[in-house]
Amino acid sequence: MRAKVHVTLKNGVLDPQGEAxxxxxxxxxxxxxxxxxxxxxxxxxxxxxxxxAARARVSDMCEKLLANTVIENYRVEIE
Structure with missing residues (x-):
């Protein structure tokens, strides 16, 4: 099974890389x-x-490491 996590900055957070x-x-x-x-x-x-179960585990990974939930949103896809 494969999971894809899409991480993006929340609205209102400056994106210097995007501006560049x-x-x-x-x-x-x-x-x-x-x-x-x-x-x-x-x-x-x-x-x-x-x-x-996979979606729950990946969401836990995002909350603990893969995304900075203060400034980032994430979306999990399971394939």
Missing amino acids: VRHALGALGFDDVGNVRVGKVIELDLTDEDED
Whole structure:
């Protein structure tokens, strides 16, 4: 079983990396790009066979390590 965790900054949190990407895109002629937000995807191979148990374990991992829940949101996908 595979889990994908999508981590993004919460609304209202400044995203300097996203701003740098937006600026670079503008310099390359892509002036029609507005706000840019940069996140990360973490892929985990799991030995769990129960999807609900896997989702719960991955959410626990996010709360403890994979996401800074003060400034980041996360979304878990189980495949």
